[in-house]
Amino acid sequence: EDQVTQSPEALRLQEGESSSLNCSYTVSGLRGLFWYRQDPGKGPEFLFTLYSAGEEKEKERLKATLTKKESFLHITAPKPEDSATYLCAVPLTDKLIFGTGTRLQVFP
Amino acid sequence: DTAVSQTPKYLVTQMGNDKSIKCEQNLGHDTMYWYKQDSKKFLKIMFSYNNKELIINETVPNRFSPKSPDKAHLNLHINSLELGDSAVYFCASSHFRPRDRAAKLFFGSGTQLSVL
Numbered sequence: 487e488d489q490v491t492q493s494p495e496a497l498r499l500q501e502g503e504s505s506s507l508n509c510s511y512t513v514s515g516l517r518g519l520f521w522y523r524q525d526p527g528k529g530p531e532f533l534f535t536l537y538s539a540g541e542e543k544e545k546e547r548l549k550a551t552l553t554k555k556e557s558f559l560h561i562t563a564p565k566p567e568d569s570a571t572y573l574c575a576v577p578l579t580d581k582l583i584f585g586t587g588t589r590l591q592v593f594p
Numbered sequence: 595d596t597a598v599s600q601t602p603k604y605l606v607t608q609m610g611n612d613k614s615i616k617c618e619q620n621l622g623h624d625t626m627y628w629y630k631q632d633s634k635k636f637l638k639i640m641f642s643y644n645n646k647e648l649i650i651n652e653t654v655p656n657r658f659s660p661k662s663p664d665k666a667h668l669n670l671h672i673n674s675l676e677l678g679d680s681a682v683y684f685c686a687s688s689h690f691r692p693r694d695r696a697a698k699l700f701f702g703s704g705t706q707l708s709v710l
Contacts (some may be wrong), residue, residue, distance in 0.1 A: 518696030529598070529684050529701030530637070537696065571635055577692035580649050582627075582699055584637040 489513075490576055492585035499564055499592050507559040507588045509574035519557050520582070521550050522573040530573055533559075564592045597621050600685045600702035607675055608710055615670045615705045617685030625649075625697065626668040627686040628660060631704070637684070643668055644691050675709045682706050 491510045499505055511519065518537050522530035534543040536552040543550045547568060549560045559572055569592045575584045600617040607613055619626065627650075628640040641660040642650035648660070657673040668685060682704045688697035 517692075520696075520698065524635075527703070529686070529703050530699075532698055532700070535696055535698060573635075573637065577696055580642060580691055580693040581639050581652075582692055582697065583639075587635045589635070 490574060490583050490585040492572075492574060492588050494588060495586065496589045497591070499561075499590070501565055501592055501594050502563050504560070504562045504564070506561070507572055507590070508556060509559070509585055510556040511574075511576050513576045513578055513583070516554075517577050519552055520575045521557070521559055522575065522584075524571045524573060524587070533572075561590070564590075566592045566594050568592050598685055598687055598700050598702040600683075600705055602705060603703065604706050604708075606708045606710065609675055609677060611675050612671070612673045613675060613707070614672070615683055615685075615707075617668045617670075617702060619666055619685075619687040619700070621687055621689070621700060623687040623689050623700070624665060625688045625691050626662065626665075627688075627699065628668065628670050629684040629686060629701075631682040631684060633681070641668075641670075649691070672707075675707075677709050680707055680709045 493508045521533040524530045534550040539554045551558045571587045571589045573587045575582045598619045625644045627642045631637045643662040646662045659671045662668045685702040686699040690697040
């Protein structure tokens with residue numbers, strides 16, 4: 487069955503403590519993988535698209551990487567403002583299938 | 595200017611009532627979506643329209659009826675509301691259909707529906 491799984495479900499970090507979020511997928515014939523950030527009370531906001539294994543994208547303290555089976559969102563020296571839910575998603579025919587998300591909290 | 599706007603932001607209603615949520619996008623996109631997000635933050639697609647044509651209709655009770663009067667608008671009408679319909683409903687749009695090209699979705703800020 488095609489699915490997208492994210493881990494951990496929740497992550498608490500001290501400010502400056504780097505870590506990684508994981509997104510595993512079983513969709514065959516991957517046509518892209520998306521990362522979104524969602525703040526409380528708001529809609530998901532686009533971060534990155536990755537298209538092929540080995541590809542990397544960076545934005546400020548975030549770096550997304552892609553392999554044939556999973557993607558990682560690396561957060562380097564996070565700040566409290568990085569606290570949010572991070573969602574990954576993959577296209578399946580005409581749908582974008584989302585993972586269950588990782589809720590990140592960064593404490594000062 | 596808000597790219598994808600949906601109204602209302604909050605909707606509190608009694609079981610059995612009928613309600614509508616409206617969505618408009620000013621991005622010139624061809625494809626629009628309704629997603630439902632449950633209390634565990636899981637986003638699940640409900641419907642998708644491309645150029646006013648319904649292209650995705652997931653297993654959703656037929657009490658939910660989408661309507662796209664034009665490419666820029668997609669509304670969601672819900673009949674006979676039930677307690678289990680309580681969730682956050684998101685409208686989104688994309689320039690391309692996901693099957694044609696990896697489509698980047700732009701989301702509205704959501705409508706929090708509470709059925710009492």
